[in-house]
Amino acid sequence: MNKPTLPGPGAGRHETIMVALLSLGFGLVGLDRFIILPLFPVIMRDLQMNYQDLGNLSAALAMAWGLAALTVGDMVDRLGRKAVLVGSLLLVSALSSLSALAGGLFGLLALRALMGVCEGLFTPAGITVATEVSHPDRRGFNLGVQQALFPVLGLALGPLIAVWLLETLHSWRGVFAVVALPGFLLAWLIHRHYRPELGHQPPASGQPAGAPLPWRQLLRLGNIRLNVLLMFCILACQFVLCAMLPNYLTDHLRLSTMEMASVISAIGIGGFIGQLIVPGLSDLYGRKPAVMLSFAASAALVLLLKLAPAQPWLLFILLFGISFFNCSLTCLTVGPLTGESVPAALLPAATGVVVGLGEVLGGGAAPALAGLVATRFGLPAILYVALGGSLGGLALSTRLKGPREEPSSLPIPDEIPPTVRALPERGWR
Missing domain, CATH: 1.20.1250.20 (MFS general substrate transporter like domains)
Incomplete structure (x- = not known):
């Protein structure tokens, strides 16, 4: 095994900050994705839905997530990694807050599908940037940290957060609105701190231009x-x-x-x-x-x-x-x-x-x-x-x-x- 080499000046701090921010970002993606599950009994009564509707909502987000991820490479090349990261996180937060205004299944289904598209763009871009900023000898560990908050915020703490907010606000619509707020702040922090020139491998924009690869x-x-x-x-x-x-x-x-x-x-x-x-x-x-x-x-x-x-x-x-x-x-x-x-x-x-x-x-x-x-x-x-x-x-x-x-x-x-x-x-x- 090769002896680890130390990163250049300033790279260690940048690496730590970016991995932490990307981890929080992916955690919020998990929270936005799964927060609807503990709220669904209340939503079901309010909007006259059934369990088949819950399955359709979950499937719409998953399919949109996957299809969007297939196109993210060309979008990153055109817009840049920072624009994709910040833009997708802002849109996820905005769509989550708009879910509070849904008046029926169709509106909620459309919003969840659009959220899936944005989350599908954020996920590969976040993994790519985490890989870029990480020293090779810490890459596996950093990618683990970057993805670690997705299950803990989405599946462990998400139900507790949803129930606590529901009991406090007495409205599932208010839960969607409040949960969306941290994403706006995090998008600003990523925009402020991400500096591609401090990465351990060149960003995609630094590569010679070539024809898009299907x-x-x-x-x-x-x-x-x-x-x-x-x-x-x-x-x-x-x-x-x-x-x-x-x-x-x-x-x-x-x-x-x-x-x-x-x-x-x-x-x-x-x-x-x-x-x-x-x-x-x-x-x-x-x-x-x-x-x-x-x-x-x-x-x-x-x-x-x-x-x-x-x-x-x-x-x-x-x-x-x-x-x-x-x-x-x-x-x-x-x-x-x-x-x-x-x-x-x-x-x-x-x-x-x-x-x-x-x-x-x-x-x-x-x-x-x-x-x-x-x-x-x-x-x-x-x-x-x-x-x-x-x-x-x-x-x-x-x-x-x-x-x-x-x-x-x-x-x-x-x-x-x-x-x-x-x-x-x-x-x-």
Whole structure:
């Protein structure tokens, strides 16, 4: 392993500030995405909706998120990373506040879809900037920190924040308005502090200009195609549990609503802690071992969850462990594994492809499949869908390139412009 090198003057402070701001930004994205779930019983009564409408709202945001992420590379090249980061965060906050004015399903559906577009733009841009500002020897750890607040604000603290604001303001509309406010402040802070010239790799705008690269061609670079499949497997496990486990706990295991909420909070807590630990360990011991171990551990824990009795403390521990490894896998896949597969000029587009296709397939198709399985075979069968995702990811992870098969040795399609054909000279340990 190479001896770590110290960043230049001023880079350490800039790196720390930007990773912290990007982490808060992604945390607010998670809060805006999931805040509607604990509010939906009140919204449902007020706007005359049903549970199918809740599924449609979740699907609209997920699909819009994924499709927007596929186009973010070209937008970053045209507008710049700062403009995409700041603009998308401002729009997310504005759309969240406008949700307070929704008068029915159609209006709320349109606003959630537009929020998904903006969040789909922010996510790859944030990961790209976090990669840019991070010293190579801290990249895995920093990307873990950058994504760590998404589960803790969205899934662990989000329900508590929603209920507290609802009881204080006595209106779900007021909750949307208040939750939107921190995003405006954070957008201003990112605009003020982001300085691309202090990054550890040149920003996309510093690369020689070339013809836009279609996302289908990006799938032929390095391990991008494999990363998309890994993301589908990760989200097939994680999103199925997020969407279906509350009903499994209350309808099948007969837990009370409070017991169910306490158990579900393990998803956010486990994901937060896992993203702070596993990506950093991958800096020391290698990406591939960390990915394979995480998939194996996730599969084992899902199997134990399938066999577990209705004991809240045991269910909490098992769900904590599953999310610990699954959220770490998400961070590793969209972060270091993608960033170390392509040239710096293609990083925004490559990250968008992995996030976008993974979100469309994992965020849309996997929960729909779980719903079909639950309808036909009963709620316990959803855990087989989650188990299949982890086992599939474990099998695919054996194909990750090791030290003797670095990305720089992989063939590059002839259609790729010569100005971006040179792959980075760094491999996966």
